[in-house]
Amino acid sequence: MLDFEKHIEDMEKRLDELKRLSAGSKEDLSLEIDELERQLAEHKTKVYSQLTPWQRVQIARHPDRPQTRDFIEMIFHDFIELHGDRLYGDDAAIVGGPAFLDGRAVMVIGQHKGHTTRERVTCNFGSPHPEGYRKALRLMKLAEKFNLPVITFIDTQGAYPGVGAEERGQAWAIADNLMRMSQLRVPIVAVNIAEGGSGGALALGVADRLLMLENAWYSVISPEGCASILYKDAAKAPEAAESLKMTADALYKNGIVDEVVPEPVGGAHRAPNATAENLHAALNRALEEISASPVGTMLDLRYAKLRAIGAFEEPQPTPQ
Amino acid sequence: MSINTKKGIPEGIWSKCAACGEVIFQKEFFAGYKVCPGCSFHYPLSAHERLDTLLDMGTFRELDANMTSANPLAFVGNKPYEESLEASVANTGLKEAVVTGYGKLNARTVVIAVMDFRFIGGSMGSVVGEKITRAIEYAAKKHAPLIIVAASGGARMQEGMFSLAQMAKTSAALGKLADKHVPYISIMTHPTTGGVTASFPALADIIIAEPGALIGFTGARVIEDTLKEKLPDGFQTAEFMLEHGMVDMVVERKEIKGEIAALLDMFQMGAAGRPQATLSVGDIVPGADVARKMQKSMQTGVKKSAKNIKTQVKRLQGK
Ligand SMILES: [Zn+2]
Numbered sequence: 001m002l003d004f005e006k007h008i009e010d011m012e013k014r015l016d017e018l019k020r021l022s023a024g025s026k027e028d029l030s031l032e033i034d035e036l037e038r039q040l041a042e043h044k045t046k047v048y049s050q051l052t053p054w055q056r057v058q059i060a061r062h063p064d065r066p067q068t069r070d071f072i073e074m075i076f077h078d079f080i081e082l083h084g085d086r087l088y089g090d091d092a093a094i095v096g097g098p099a100f101l102d103g104r105a106v107m108v109i110g111q112h113k114g115h116t117t118r119e120r121v122t123c124n125f126g127s128p129h130p131e132g133y134r135k136a137l138r139l140m141k142l143a144e145k146f147n148l149p150v151i152t153f154i155d156t157q158g159a160y161p162g163v164g165a166e167e168r169g170q171a172w173a174i175a176d177n178l179m180r181m182s183q184l185r186v187p188i189v190a191v192n193i194a195e196g197g198s199g200g201a202l203a204l205g206v207a208d209r210l211l212m213l214e215n216a217w218y219s220v221i222s223p224e225g226c227a228s229i230l231y232k233d234a235a236k237a238p239e240a241a242e243s244l245k246m247t248a249d250a251l252y253k254n255g256i257v258d259e260v261v262p263e264p265v266g267g268a269h270r271a272p273n274a275t276a277e278n279l280h281a282a283l284n285r286a287l288e289e290i291s292a293s294p295v296g297t298m299l300d301l302r303y304a305k306l307r308a309i310g311a312f313e314e315p316q317p318t319p320q
Numbered sequence: 321m322s323i324n325t326k327k328g329i330p331e332g333i334w335s336k337c338a339a340c341g342e343v344i345f346q347k348e349f350f351a352g353y354k355v356c357p358g359c360s361f362h363y364p365l366s367a368h369e370r371l372d373t374l375l376d377m378g379t380f381r382e383l384d385a386n387m388t389s390a391n392p393l394a395f396v397g398n399k400p401y402e403e404s405l406e407a408s409v410a411n412t413g414l415k416e417a418v419v420t421g422y423g424k425l426n427a428r429t430v431v432i433a434v435m436d437f438r439f440i441g442g443s444m445g446s447v448v449g450e451k452i453t454r455a456i457e458y459a460a461k462k463h464a465p466l467i468i469v470a471a472s473g474g475a476r477m478q479e480g481m482f483s484l485a486q487m488a489k490t491s492a493a494l495g496k497l498a499d500k501h502v503p504y505i506s507i508m509t510h511p512t513t514g515g516v517t518a519s520f521p522a523l524a525d526i527i528i529a530e531p532g533a534l535i536g537f538t539g540a541r542v543i544e545d546t547l548k549e550k551l552p553d554g555f556q557t558a559e560f561m562l563e564h565g566m567v568d569m570v571v572e573r574k575e576i577k578g579e580i581a582a583l584l585d586m587f588q589m590g591a592a593g594r595p596q597a598t599l600s601v602g603d604i605v606p607g608a609d610v611a612r613k614m615q616k617s618m619q620t621g622v623k624k625s626a627k628n629i630k631t632q633v634k635r636l637q638g639k
Contacts, residue, residue: 161546162546166537168564169564169566170518171536172566175519175520175521175522175523176522178492178519179492179494199475199519199537202488206488220481220483220484229477245393245481256481306492307492309446309488309489310450310482310486312389312446312450313388314384314387318382318386
């Protein structure tokens with residue numbers, strides 16, 4: 001349970017209690033139950049419509065929040081997991097393989113954090129090594145070869161910070177993905193499902209459409225990292241989260257994100273299936289739109305989209 | 321004999337090297353493009369000093385010189401973003417952390433972008449990303465070889481996702497340049513780190529690193545804090561990256577220009593029949609030679625880096 005959800009939790013407990021009492025007695029408690037349900041709904045709407053960026057970060061990090069494997073399970077069928085980068089190893093922080101999205105065969109790739117402690121350790125908490133990014137690229141190239149659209153799920157606090165990762169060229173692997181994804185000749189839809197930490201997230205995020213779940217965050221640096229640099233104090237992360245404009249809503253307003261996919265009241269962890277349904281519909285819609293253009297136009301539009309992001313002033317441009 | 325500065329950066333006629341402690345003569349120091357003749361330590365260069373070491377005298381033509389940063393997030397943090405920008409402008413005389421343009425390198429026309437670490441740590445925000453992207457597109461349009469000199473601590477935090485998006489933007493532009501078979505040479509200087517490394521510096525046909533430069537993605541301190549273990553000697557140095565196959569060569573500053581010229585000659589031979597560079601620099605503007613210009617440009621910014629030099633030396637020696 002998250003801090004700001006305490007009161008909701010209390011009300012829910014009281015409601016359950018009332019319902020239990022009501023079921024076991026002849027006394028009619030339906031009026032009280034209705035009233036409490038009304039109050040609870042009102043309170044929830046109030047709390048969740050006024051979430052601060054930091055509260056959204058808490059929701060994005062909720063241990064029960066659905067992750068890549070969960071969404072694959074809920075949205076796709078006949079997923080066949082493929083392994084390895086054919087160069088060094090297989091990174092459990094990134095999962096991928098072909099699957100059906102309704103009637104359409106696609107390649108789905110995403111960072112996976114893991115739910116149990118054991119799984120989290122195996123997955124390095126969703127922080128990929130270079131071999132993870134190279135596996136992702138290998139699968140994208142495979143998708144290109146067989147003309148399958150690519151769907152990526154972003155969920156990482158960042159690329160893995162380690163000696164081996166540096167030795168094997170973390171920066172080189174990420175950069176290569178950025179360049180190759182910009183030229184991949186099949187549609188790409190990227191979805192930030194929870195956390196988008198810096199270049200490690202961007203390495204799966206170059207796309208024709210970038211979607212974001214309502215409570216996900218995406219930033220050039222984690223709020224904690226930003227706070228330690230600015231204030232020498234990671235505890236000031238809530239302030240940093242505010243300054244970085246890292247919520248789905250703020251990024252949509254700034255033209256970085258193409259669509260915000262709504263989560264049911266309370267966040268995806270409270271209603272995974274409903275969240276998956278929203279995402280399912282959004283993915284189909286996005287693929288439909290992108291596939292309407294011939295490949296050449298699609299690539300031109302993708303480039304134009306990447307090319308357009310930036311905010312600067314230029315009084316007298318140099319004539320070329 | 322005259323003044324010996326406190327911090328060990330050469331001033332006057334001779335001084336002590338901040339890296340090795342040996343006495344070095346100014347004349348020799350500048351003739352070697354700010355490399356200590358004793359220990360070969362490569363002192364930092366400003367963007368314009370770097371251009372002087374790579375281009376033929378008087379041939380540099382700047383592009384997009386008037387672009388300046390906006391504050392798209394209205395970022396305040398511990399101090400308003402505008403204040404950091406103003407301080408860097410005052411300190412460097414530059415408008416942003418990269419200078420772009422074209423010029424002649426041993427008589428070959430090249431498009432070039434050079435970063436300046438003194439400007440908010442050489443961080444890449446919208447202006448750096450846009451200027452570099454335009455330089456890449458210009459090189460593609462003119463079929464002129466591209467050279468980019470990186471010196472950066474990473475993405476510019478104050479511009480949030482606008483800054484991260486510049487990694488994708490510059491990388492996408494390089495994809496198009498590669499399709500045109502235009503050579504791109506990346507020079508990684510101290511430091512080339514963070515998100516910036518994971519974009520244009522890593523995507524070149526040839527990567528040249530300067531001796532002792534810090535090169536990597538994740539900062540060493542972050543790795544140490546996460547792993548709670550000691551890092552290997554010389555971790556994330558240019559030499560380390562050479563050993564691990566990430567750069568083509570580690571080249572002394574004075575030799576870089578000749579190395580690039582030799583490579584471009586060979587690539588040029590293979591490119592016979594392909595469109596040729598169509599870019600003229602016009603009249604050559606005469607000026608002072610590189611060493612003399614450097615001597616004139618003793619900047620306070622360089623003096624301030626003495627502490628950083630000590631840190632870099634410690635890292636090189638694995639202490
Ligand atoms: Zn020395």
